Amino acid sequence: EVQLVESGGDLVKPGGSLKLSCAASGFTFSSYGMSWVRQTPDKRLEWVATISSGGSYTYYPDSVKGRFTISRDNAKNTLYLQMSSLKSEDTAMYYCARHGAVRVSFDYWGQGTTLTVSS
Amino acid sequence: ETTVTQSPASLSVATGEKVTIRCITSTDIDDDMNWYQQKPGEPPKLLISEGNTLRPGVPSRFSSSGYGTDFVFTIENTLSEDVADYYCLQSDNMPYTFGGGTKLEIK
Numbered sequence: 091e092v093q094l095v096e097s098g099g100d101l102v103k104p105g106g107s108l109k110l111s112c113a114a115s116g117f118t119f120s121s122y123g124m125s126w127v128r129q130t131p132d133k134r135l136e137w138v139a140t141i142s143s144g145g146s147y148t149y150y151p152d153s154v155k156g157r158f159t160i161s162r163d164n165a166k167n168t169l170y171l172q173m174s175s176l177k178s179e180d181t182a183m184y185y186c187a188r189h190g191a192v193r194v195s196f197d198y199w200g201q202g203t204t205l206t207v208s209s
Numbered sequence: 210e211t212t213v214t215q216s217p218a219s220l221s222v223a224t225g226e227k228v229t230i231r232c233i234t235s236t237d238i239d240d241d242m243n244w245y246q247q248k249p250g251e252p253p254k255l256l257i258s259e260g261n262t263l264r265p266g267v268p269s270r271f272s273s274s275g276y277g278t279d280f281v282f283t284i285e286n287t288l289s290e291d292v293a294d295y296y297c298l299q300s301d302n303m304p305y306t307f308g309g310g311t312k313l314e315i316k
Contacts (some may be wrong), residue, residue, distance in 0.1 A: 125305075135253070135296055135307040151304035185252050193259045194300035195243045199252035 092116040092198045094186050099203030106176050106207070112169040112186030112200055120144070120164035123189035125196060126171045128182035128205075138184070139171060154180075176207045211236045211299050215308025223316045228284040230295055232308045235278075238301035242280045244273055247294045257282070259300060289315050 098110040110126070126138040139160035140149045148160050159172040169186050183204050187196035212235040222228055232242065240260045245253035255264055257273045270285045284291055292315055297308040 133294065133310060137305040149303050190258060195255060195258035197255050197258065202252055
């Protein structure tokens with residue numbers, strides 16, 4: 091059974107930093123691209139970052155580029171999201187999601203971890 | 210960037226009725242559209258992936274159609290358990306973008 095378990099969410103002040111983790115199990119982690127997707131309090135979904143299966147390639151939308159860094163440790167079956175220069179608009183539930191075997195479709199999602207950015 | 214316009218924002222139907230949700234994209238995305246169901250307190254669940262492909266274990270009352278810029282998601286014979294938010298996602302090009310969501314209620 092595919093399982094993705096996020097952790098690390100917290101209350102952070104504007105300008106602060108935080109690192110999220112996503113522990114994967116039930117599949118060959120090193121064979122799949124992975125992404126982070128966030129859901130804002132108004133329930134809007136936004137793609138945040140993608141990393142290739144081997145970790146060599148990363149992609150970000152302009153809204154987080156230069157502030158967020160996605161990484162992975164295939165030996166530990168863990169995905170990460172390092173976030174810095176946090177803003178109030180980064181407040182959201184953060185989900186890790188697995189890509190499909192052939193195409194992108196985010197086919198499995200974790201339960202999410204909550205980031206609140208507030209002074 | 211491909212903008213995804215989803216409609217309606219909400220709808221209310223009786224059990225047994227048909228539900229239709231539309232997503233229109235601002236660029237041609239071939240068949241790279243995905244459809245998700247999200248129930249309260251849960252993460253989104255993939256129902257239909259690119260190529261209008263029904264995911265294993267998903268009831269056949271869920272279906273989708275479309276290619277290019279116009280996509281439709283359908284629920285036939287809606288059940289009370291289908292109450293949820295539904296989202297479309299274009300995965301053709303980055304940034305991947307979601308529709309704004311449709312809240313489905315049962316009368």
